[in-house]
Amino acid sequence: MRVVSILFLIHEKPEDPRSNLQLFTEAAIKANIQVAWGIIDSLELSGRAVLVRGSILTNSASLASYEASSNLSLSDFETIWVLSLGHRSTFLDKIQLLHLVPQSKLINNCNALLHLNSKYALASLPESIDQPSRVASSDPASIKHTLDRPGTWIFKPPAESHGRSVYKIQSGDPNSNAIIEHEMPSAGHSFRLLESWLPNIEHGEKRVLMADDSIVGCYERQGKLDHRTNLAAGATPSLALLSADEQILCHAVAKYSMNGGARFIGIDLVYPYVVEINVVNPGGLGTLLALGEPISGTTVLNALGLISP
Structure with missing residues (x-):
C-alpha cells in the first residue's frame, strides 16, 4: 500500500x-x-x-x-x-x-532490532538452514576450552561491524591466548564469539539485499588484505549472480526475518552457509550502484510497497 x-x-x-x-x-x-x-x-x-x-x-x-x-x-x-x-x-x-x-x-520493528540484529540470532534459524559452528561466552576459559578442538576459527565481538576486532585463529596457535586475554581481560565483562572458519570464503562472500521476499541485488566481497571480507577492511566488491539453490536459501531467510519483524535485510552468504543477517541499515545499495547495477532507492521502496499502489 x-x-x-x-x-x-x-x-x-x-x-x-x-x-x-x-x-x-x-x-x-x-x-x-x-x-x-x-x-x-x-x-x-x-x-x-x-x-x-x-x-x-x-x-x-x-x-x-x-x-x-x-x-x-x-x-x-x-x-x-x-x-x-x-x-x-x-x-x-x-x-x-x-x-x-x-x-x-x-519497516524493521522492535523485535527485529532487539533480537534479529544479533549474531546470536542465527542459532534460532530453522535447522534446514546451515550456519557455521558457533560458541559465545563472556568467560575466557570457555573460549580457550573450545580452541582445544582441532580447527580454524573466527574470533570476534557479537555486536561490532566493519570487521573491527575480527581475528582468524587456529587450535594450538601460540598467539591465541594473547588475543583472547587482550579482548577479554576479565570474565563476565564482555562477550566474544568463536565461529568455525569457512574455507570457501576465500573465494568470496555474497551480500544479498532483500526487501520483504524480493531479492533487490547481490554482490560478492573478496578479502584482499587479510581474512576479512568487509569492504571497510579492504575487501573488493564485484557483481555476482545467485544460483537457484542460493535464491531458495535467501527466500527462506527472508521469510524467517519477516516473521521476526524485519522487512529490509542484508544476508551474508557463503553457500550453503548463512554467515550473518544484517537488520539495521544493511549496506550494499550504494555498492551495487557503483558497480553499475541498474538499481536505486526507488527499487527498494517499490519492493516494500511504499510507492506502488
Missing part, C-alpha cells in the same frame, strides 16, 4: 550521497511522499507521545541544509524506518520508547 509519510530515524546527517538514507529519501521525495529525518538519540516521552528532534524535508535540495530543529511526533508518520541505533549506552531506552509506537509502522 502506498504511504504518504515516512520518518527516517538516523544518527547524523550522512556525508555519502550513496548512503541508504540519501537514496531512500530522494526516492520518497520523488514519489511525493512526505519525508522527515529524526535524530534517534533525541527520542523522548512526553505524556503518552513519543517525540524526536528532527525536520521535514520539502525537496531534495533541503537535504544539504538539514537541521534537527523541531519536535516531531512519531504518531504523525505512517511509516518509520530505523537506520541507526545511535549510542549503544541508551539502546534499551530507545527500543522501549519505540515499542510504544504501533509496530506495524516500523
Whole structure:
C-alpha cells in the first residue's frame, strides 16, 4: 500500500550521497511522499507521545541544509524506518520508547532490532538452514576450552561491524591466548564469539539485499588484505549472480526475518552457509550502484510497497 509519510530515524546527517538514507529519501521525495529525518538519540516521552528532534524535508535540495530543529511526533508518520541505533549506552531506552509506537509502522520493528540484529540470532534459524559452528561466552576459559578442538576459527565481538576486532585463529596457535586475554581481560565483562572458519570464503562472500521476499541485488566481497571480507577492511566488491539453490536459501531467510519483524535485510552468504543477517541499515545499495547495477532507492521502496499502489 502506498504511504504518504515516512520518518527516517538516523544518527547524523550522512556525508555519502550513496548512503541508504540519501537514496531512500530522494526516492520518497520523488514519489511525493512526505519525508522527515529524526535524530534517534533525541527520542523522548512526553505524556503518552513519543517525540524526536528532527525536520521535514520539502525537496531534495533541503537535504544539504538539514537541521534537527523541531519536535516531531512519531504518531504523525505512517511509516518509520530505523537506520541507526545511535549510542549503544541508551539502546534499551530507545527500543522501549519505540515499542510504544504501533509496530506495524516500523519497516524493521522492535523485535527485529532487539533480537534479529544479533549474531546470536542465527542459532534460532530453522535447522534446514546451515550456519557455521558457533560458541559465545563472556568467560575466557570457555573460549580457550573450545580452541582445544582441532580447527580454524573466527574470533570476534557479537555486536561490532566493519570487521573491527575480527581475528582468524587456529587450535594450538601460540598467539591465541594473547588475543583472547587482550579482548577479554576479565570474565563476565564482555562477550566474544568463536565461529568455525569457512574455507570457501576465500573465494568470496555474497551480500544479498532483500526487501520483504524480493531479492533487490547481490554482490560478492573478496578479502584482499587479510581474512576479512568487509569492504571497510579492504575487501573488493564485484557483481555476482545467485544460483537457484542460493535464491531458495535467501527466500527462506527472508521469510524467517519477516516473521521476526524485519522487512529490509542484508544476508551474508557463503553457500550453503548463512554467515550473518544484517537488520539495521544493511549496506550494499550504494555498492551495487557503483558497480553499475541498474538499481536505486526507488527499487527498494517499490519492493516494500511504499510507492506502488
